[in-house]
Amino acid sequence: LNRRLAEFGTTIFAEMSALALRTGSINLGQGFPDTDGPEEITEAAVRALRDGRGNQYPPGPGVPELRIAIAEHQRRFHGLAYDPDTEVLVTAGATEAIAAALLALVEPGDEVIALEPYYDSYAASIAMAGGVRVPVTLRPHELAFRLDLDELRAAVTDRTRLLLINTPHNPTGTVLTRAELAAIAELAVERDLLVVTDEVYEHLAFDGEHVPLASFPGMRGRTVTISSAGKTFSFTGWKVGWVTASPELISTVRSAKQFLTYVSAGPFQYAVAEALRLPDAYFDGLRDDLRAKRDLLSDGLSAAGFAVHRPAGTYFVTTDIRPLGEEDGFAFCRALPERCGVVAIPNAVFYDHRDEGAPFVRFAFCKRVDVLDEAVARLKSLA
Numbered sequence: 001l002n003r004r005l006a007e008f009g010t011t012i013f014a015e016m017s018a019l020a021l022r023t024g025s026i027n028l029g030q031g032f033p034d035t036d037g038p039e040e041i042t043e044a045a046v047r048a049l050r051d052g053r054g055n056q057y058p059p060g061p062g063v064p065e066l067r068i069a070i071a072e073h074q075r076r077f078h079g080l081a082y083d084p085d086t087e088v089l090v091t092a093g094a095t096e097a098i099a100a101a102l103l104a105l106v107e108p109g110d111e112v113i114a115l116e117p118y119y120d121s122y123a124a125s126i127a128m129a130g131g132v133r134v135p136v137t138l139r140p141h142e143l144a145f146r147l148d149l150d151e152l153r154a155a156v157t158d159r160t161r162l163l164l165i166n167t168p169h170n171p172t173g174t175v176l177t178r179a180e181l182a183a184i185a186e187l188a189v190e191r192d193l194l195v196v197t198d199e200v201y202e203h204l205a206f207d208g209e210h211v212p213l214a215s216f217p218g219m220r221g222r223t224v225t226i227s228s229a230g231k232t233f234s235f236t237g238w239k240v241g242w243v244t245a246s247p248e249l250i251s252t253v254r255s256a257k258q259f260l261t262y263v264s265a266g267p268f269q270y271a272v273a274e275a276l277r278l279p280d281a282y283f284d285g286l287r288d289d290l291r292a293k294r295d296l297l298s299d300g301l302s303a304a305g306f307a308v309h310r311p312a313g314t315y316f317v318t319t320d321i322r323p324l325g326e327e328d329g330f331a332f333c334r335a336l337p338e339r340c341g342v343v344a345i346p347n348a349v350f351y352d353h354r355d356e357g358a359p360f361v362r363f364a365f366c367k368r369v370d371v372l373d374e375a376v377a378r379l380k381s382l383a
């Protein structure tokens, strides 16, 4: 690996999913559902394949049907108007959208502020772009991990190019409040910063509401909004993501995307277009289902002796292992499969300030109830 990527190696998700397979453990590590999305959407993908839609290179920005559906979705759920022809870009998952946005917008040496703990691809994408990451740490207050707005303001320098925001936030489950987002928006306007906002868990806010950063005054033109079908429709393997932004920003991000993957896989795009048009009952049902699972796993982890930071959104719960007499999340997660047949993720991998993250461990609850029940029973044997 070259110097830019030397620190990254294999992602924790691959490492921990391999560990789960090897030890036959319940995998609450990598965030993917153990139940696929709606059958009618799978059928739509099969139909597209059979009908020969998308079997050859689709258009660079994505198939028109999907771009229109994305624009409709942004209007329907967030009241944001985007032109499907010039303000929407389909990507190979949110991961490619993040990489393309950073590669296109960051000059070598530019500083990129990211909320720490941060999703692991942020650090790698900033590094590939030659940027300098500047983490601003979310710290536990009462139960939730909160952003310190003064710290965020203080992190901005003359070299800051952009803010990389994620709400609902992986791994903490924090949903930034309207007031926090308004303050971030004011800062971005005042310091003339671009904002890349990862909103892949937009439909998974259980407490409070998800408000897109692009909807705040002065933000529409400086915000690159990223989302994905993976989380909302439980098809993480399809890798269909998207970007909405001004025509200038979209064409910039597209310039990078065209040399990463050129275009994204065709047939799934038609199916995701149908998924985005599912009735409200689908989106409400997904959220209600995962809220119940959040409660099930959070309560179970508490009963097993963990200190639980009950998440307001996403499908992850962050715990503190100190009440179990443990301090090192890495060691804890490496030993957990042997000790009780469960796999989790040490949050320290999402930190530059590893000490801040050391005692935190993340569990995914996007799993069947019987699987969560069994995991809780096993974790209770730790005490």
Ligand code: PMP
Pocket (backbone or CB within 6 Å): 031, 092, 093, 094, 095, 096, 119, 166, 170, 198, 200, 227, 228, 229, 230, 236, 239, 240, 241
């Ligand atoms: N951003 C966040 C915060 C995530 O948790 C994930 C993981 N699913 C991604 C981006 C990547 O999404 P995708 O699978 O669509 O590439």
Ligand code: GLN
Pocket (backbone or CB within 6 Å): 011, 013, 014, 029, 030, 031, 032, 170
């Ligand atoms: N986003 C998922 C998580 O946080 C995993 C994605 C991946 O494996 N890269 O667990």
